[in-house]
Amino acid sequence: TFSFLLDNTMTLPIVATPAGEVTRSATKTAVSNAAVESDNPLLRSWSDQPFHLPPFKHIRAEHFVPAFEVAMAAHLADLEVIASTSIDQSGGGVAFDSILGAYDRAGALLSKVGDVYENYTSSLNTPDMQEVQTKMAPILSRHSSKAYDVPGLFEKIEAMYEIRDEKSKSGEWTAEQARLAERVYTEFVRKGAKFDAAKKGEYADIQAELASLQTKFMQNVLKDEEEWELVLSEGDMEGCPADVIAAARQAAIERKKGPGDHVITLGRSLVEPFLSYASRRDLRRTVFEAFSKRGEMSPERDNLKIAVKVLRLRKRQAELHNKESFAEYKFEDTMAQTPENGMKLLTDVWVKAKDAANKDRGLMEAFLAEKGEVLEGGIKPWDWRYYAEQVRQAKFNFDENEMKPFLSLDAVTNAVFDVSNKLYGLNYVKRPDIVAYHPDVNVYEVRRAKKNAVVHGNEDELVALFLHDNYARPFKSSGAWMSEFRSQSKNLAPGSDPIEAIPIVVNNNNFSQGSENTLLSFDDGITLFHEMGHGHHGMLSDATYCTLASTNVLKDFVELPSQLMEHWLSEPVVLQKHAKHYQTGETVPDDLIKRFKAAELFNEAFGTCEYNACAMLDIALHSLSGYGEDFDLAEFEKSYLEEQGMPQGIIMRHRPAHFLHLFASSSYAAGYYVYQWAQVLDNDVFAAFEETGDVFDAETAERCRACIYSTGNTIAPQELFRMFRGRDPDATFMLKNLGLIPK
Numbered sequence: 144t145f146s147f148l149l150d151n152t153m154t155l156p157i158v159a160t161p162a163g164e165v166t167r168s169a170t171k172t173a174v175s176n177a178a179v180e181s182d183n184p185l186l187r188s189w190s191d192q193p194f195h196l197p198p199f200k201h202i203r204a205e206h207f208v209p210a211f212e213v214a215m216a217a218h219l220a221d222l223e224v225i226a227s228t229s230i231d232q233s234g235g236g237v238a239f240d241s242i243l244g245a246y247d248r249a250g251a252l253l254s255k256v257g258d259v260y261e262n263y264t265s266s267l268n269t270p271d272m273q274e275v276q277t278k279m280a281p282i283l284s285r286h287s288s289k290a291y292d293v294p295g296l297f298e299k300i301e302a303m304y305e306i307r308d309e310k311s312k313s314g315e316w317t318a319e320q321a322r323l324a325e326r327v328y329t330e331f332v333r334k335g336a337k338f339d340a341a342k343k344g345e346y347a348d349i350q351a352e353l354a355s356l357q358t359k360f361m362q363n364v365l366k367d368e369e370e371w372e373l374v375l376s377e378g379d380m381e382g383c384p385a386d387v388i389a390a391a392r393q394a395a396i397e398r399k400k401g402p403g404d405h406v407i408t409l410g411r412s413l414v415e416p417f418l419s420y421a422s423r424r425d426l427r428r429t430v431f432e433a434f435s436k437r438g439e440m441s442p443e444r445d446n447l448k449i450a451v452k453v454l455r456l457r458k459r460q461a462e463l464h465n466k467e468s469f470a471e472y473k474f475e476d477t478m479a480q481t482p483e484n485g486m487k488l489l490t491d492v493w494v495k496a497k498d499a500a501n502k503d504r505g506l507m508e509a510f511l512a513e514k515g516e517v518l519e520g521g522i523k524p525w526d527w528r529y530y531a532e533q534v535r536q537a538k539f540n541f542d543e544n545e546m547k548p549f550l551s552l553d554a555v556t557n558a559v560f561d562v563s564n565k566l567y568g569l570n571y572v573k574r575p576d577i578v579a580y581h582p583d584v585n586v587y588e589v590r591r592a593k594k595n596a597v598v599h600g601n602e603d604e605l606v607a608l609f610l611h612d613n614y615a616r617p618f619k620s621s622g623a624w625m626s627e628f629r630s631q632s633k634n635l636a637p638g639s640d641p642i643e644a645i646p647i648v649v650n651n652n653n654f655s656q657g658s659e660n661t662l663l664s665f666d667d668g669i670t671l672f673h674e675m676g677h678g679h680h681g682m683l684s685d686a687t688y689c690t691l692a693s694t695n696v697l698k699d700f701v702e703l704p705s706q707l708m709e710h711w712l713s714e715p716v717v718l719q720k721h722a723k724h725y726q727t728g729e730t731v732p733d734d735l736i737k738r739f740k741a742a743e744l745f746n747e748a749f750g751t752c753e754y755n756a757c758a759m760l761d762i763a764l765h766s767l768s769g770y771g772e773d774f775d776l777a778e779f780e781k782s783y784l785e786e787q788g789m790p791q792g793i794i795m796r797h798r799p800a801h802f803l804h805l806f807a808s809s810s811y812a813a814g815y816y817v818y819q820w821a822q823v824l825d826n827d828v829f830a831a832f833e834e835t836g837d838v839f840d841a842e843t844a845e846r847c848r849a850c851i852y853s854t855g856n857t858i859a860p861q862e863l864f865r866m867f868r869g870r871d872p873d874a875t876f877m878l879k880n881l882g883l884i885p886k
Contacts, residue, residue, distance in 0.1 A: 177251035177643075179217075185210035185256050194588075194608050195642050197259050197628060199580045204271035207260055211279060214253035215286045219293065221249035226295035230302065239316060242299050243323055247634050247688045250290075257283075258628050265626065266651055267580055268618045273362055277355075284354035287334075288347035297336040304328035319857045323688050326856060333476065335463065342463055349456050349463075353809065356449050356456075361620070361807035363444035367437045369617055372398060373407040373430060380405055382422035384544040386662040387413070390655035397616075409434055410615040411622075412655045412667060419528040420544075424518075431525035438800030446800040447776045453806055454770045470765040473813040478699045478820065478860055482762050485699075485816040488874070489762070492819060493755045493787065495883040499748035500790040503531070510534050522792040531746045539742035543664060546739060549722035549731040552613060552654060552661040555668045555712070558721035559675045562711045566844040567683060567852070568592060569606060584649075585611045589682055607631075607682035610649040613671075614656045622803070623652045623670050625677030625694070625705075632689035646693065648681040650674040660725045665739075669709050676708030677701075685853040692855045698814050700860035702821035703828070704852055710829040713743065714838055744882035751881055753796035756789060758816040761805055765813035819877075824864060826876035831868060 178188035184201040192198050225245050230238040264276050291297070307324040310316035316324075335346040374395070380388050390413060391405035398406055407417050407430055414434045421427050438446035457469040466472040470482040479485040507522055507530040518526060536542045563569045572588040579586050589607040610628075615621075628647035635643055652671060654661055663671070677694065680701075686692035694701050711717055715736050722731035760783055776799050784795070797804065804811035811817070828847065832838045850867035864872060878884045 177255055179213065179252070181213075183210050183213075185259060186213055186252070189255075190640065193574075193577050194605075194645065194647070195629075195640065196577065196608065196647060197255075197580075200578050202259065202263075202580075204269065204275050207256070207272075207275045208278065210256045211253075211260075211283070214250075214256045215283075218250035218253040218286075219289060221245070221251075222290060222293045222296055225249065226293050226299060228299065230299065239303065239310075239320055242303050243320070243327060244634060244688075246300070246327060247323065247632075247690045248636055251636075255629075258626075262626055262628060262649060263580065265620050265624065266612055266649075268362075268365060268620065270618075272618075273365075276358055276362070280354040280358040281351040284351040285347060288343070288350055291331055291334045291336055292343055297331050300324075300328055300331055300336075317687075319687055319691065322857055322859075323691055326690065329476065333464075338463065346460070346463055349460050353453060353456050353460075356453050357807050357809070360438070360446050360449045360453070361803060363446050363449070364438050364801045364803060364807075365618070365620060366444060367440045367801075368409045368621055371409050371433050371440065373426070373433070374400060375405045375407065375426070376403060377405060379423065379426060380417075380421060383417065383420045384547065386547055386657060386660075387416040387420065389657050389659075391417075393656055393658050396658075408615075409437060409621075410653055410655060412615060412653055412664075415528065415666075416664065418525060419532050421529070424526065427525040427529060428523070435524070435794060435798055436800070438798075446806070450799055450802075450806045451770055451774060451776055454764065454767075454774075454776075457765065457809065457812065458767075458770065468766045468768070470762055470813040473765070477697055477814070477817075479816070482766055482813070485820065486759065486762050488819060488823070489755050489759050489816055492751065492878070492881070492883065493759065495878070496748045496751035496755060496881070497788055497790055499883060500752045500793060503534075503746055503748055504790060504792055506534050506538070507531065510537060524792055524794050527749060527792045531749065535742050535745055539738060539745060541738040541742040545735055546665060546722070546731070547662045548724050548726070549718075549735075550663045550665065550668050551725040552663055552671075554721055554723055554725065555663055555671055556611070558668075558712065558717055559672050559708075561721065562672075562708075562717060563675065563679065565839045567679065567848055569682070570603070571609065579610055579612075581612065581616075583612060583614045583616065585613075587611070605645055607645060608647040609678060609682065610647070612649060613652045613654050614661075615653040619651070619653065620803075621653055623650075623674050625650050625674050625681065627681055627693065630689050630695075631681065631684035631686065631692045633687045634689060646681050646684060648678050650678050662725065665712075668712050672708045672712045673705045676705035679708065679852050680704040683848055683852040684855050686855040686857050688857075691857045694855075696856045697860050698811070699817040699820040700824075700863075702818050703824045706818070706821050706825040707828050707847075707851070710825070711838065713740070715740075716838070747882045749793060750796075751883075752790055752793050754818065756784060756787065756793075756795045757797050757802070758819060759787065760784070760795065760799075761802075761815040762813060822877045822881075823872050823874045826880050827868060827872050830876045 179186050181187050183206050184198045185206050189195045189198060225242060228241045228245075230242060260279075263272055268276070303324045304327075307316065307321040311318060311321035335343055338346060372394075375391065377388060380391060383391075388405065391407055394406040394408050394413065395401075395404040400406060407413055414430055417430055418427050433440070438444070454469075461467070461469040461472040464472050466475075468482070474480060474482050474485060477485075479488075504522055504527075507527075510530065510533060511518065522530060532543070560569075560571045563571070568591040570590045572590060574586045574588060577586040587609040588605060589609050590603045591606050593602045593604050626649050628649065629643070629645070631646040632644055635641075652667075652674060654663060654667055681693045684693040718731055718736055719733075723729065724731075760780065763783060764779065780795070780799055799805070804815050806812070828851065829838075832840055832843050835843055846867055850863045854863055858866075875884070879886045
């Protein structure tokens, strides 16, 4: 996709690809081919590769800069042809294809190169790739500015936009074509197409500087995560379960430590288990403080200074659009519409979650009192997870470590594939013969029965290629995300190979790899299911135009498909089938499932407070009227959380210096609220399955596929939800499932 160009995103290590931005097809155009004669593997045809996958084993960092030079020139040439195309006033089918159809196909070569680049700078961002990234950030940004300012291009886009209603009503255009006209026009306007020359120049300068700053921000976090480590003995890990000790030992081996050493890195999948089970408070504090200070560990890598510069540039960007704040600018093109609407949802939940978290802390304090244990300073952030687990075991007779042996990575992967099959008929065929960009990555063909298979026998068809990249490693961004090497499209140039219409989807996780088996926490399993929800959004996409396909939806809709998928992992019918002991093959006992379900909502408020504090601060920060020379971001964080009554012992899940969603890209800036907005939607949608009495109800699943996963941005999201549910969303289901109101 072109999100890396359109939002100055050099890479975005987040839970989803940037959405809501206009993208380009990864297919050929009638103007320029998606390949040229070249020794550069990024530029030449990939038709000799399986399914036209990128030639991973031949790609090196030095190929990207010259490939981009060729591809950017080809992209501008495509746009110049469109700008010079004559259209009559009727704006019929021929005119539509020569303007908007061609625009959707434009930049085929750049899309190919850019998709590989974006994935490499997230998943394989070696020092030589980081050099390329630093160099290309402002160059790609300025190219994006040029692409929106090709003389005569916007006039063509605007002309098509102005006749969209007329052509749709007359039947000359499909509803999807009218939607394409609307979305492309909106994106041009939001990128400054109506500015005068002086404003366009300033806007381009702002975008280029933002691109460089955001790239540096991300690289600083990556560097801190690469460099920091805590070397421990096995004795230091007292209290930790065997799988956490094994993962720490594996990390020590990978970092070439001594035979008895264990290493805690700053990967979340190692940090959180250590904080939950390690009995030594001093070591928990050391790990927590390092983890919470990523992005500000070194004076040479001071991300707080970078973030303030970014905020000032975004404020000026908003001013150019005649908006009071960057938050106002961002919310204009969302379901929520205004920062006030987004903040209202967050604060309504915050009040309930804060009270619930304080009650949970009270339970922990009572537990400590019963044991006669006194904590100096009370329960601190490095204590909360540890004592929450102690109380969970005492109050609910449930220890999450009892579940882990039944949640191996293989078992959870089999579970998510089976759920995918039951809901949407997808089958995953592993292809170990296909070489991906790293040995950790598994490649699958995704297939389903053809619609006419009843007539013609058990035939199936290729739906997508799926790459599963599950392990943490050096030079891989933290977190979890879905991206694409090729997006779904039916708008192929004449003569294109039909395989170019098939999406190539990749899911990235960051699980700590065990020496023999990788065991997941339940939260890790939820993450894997979440990313598969995004994966479904890409694989099941059925749009005509790439611009409207896959995850290219409004930002507060994009997390609905992912969060919806999470619900199935905790369903007893799924656990009973797939939660099998990694050594014995024994199915998880019914009693363990019952105890797990009974304890499911305990400490839920902790995670809600962690998240809501981030989302509220994001909107508040991006709603400020200015950021003067004396603006102190750390002090703003401290005072804001105090004003909101942040419960003692909890901090923001992502503090500003490593808040990649906000400062490694503008994509989720003033938009982190979208996860909770989507929670309202996903809990309501899952309730529709529950109301049938069967969470795999075929009719509901088909409506879900049609209204949520396959439609992309071809229909406005509010309409899609009403099509599925027959009404507007109801937040009651979310509040009940968060344990904030009685079920």
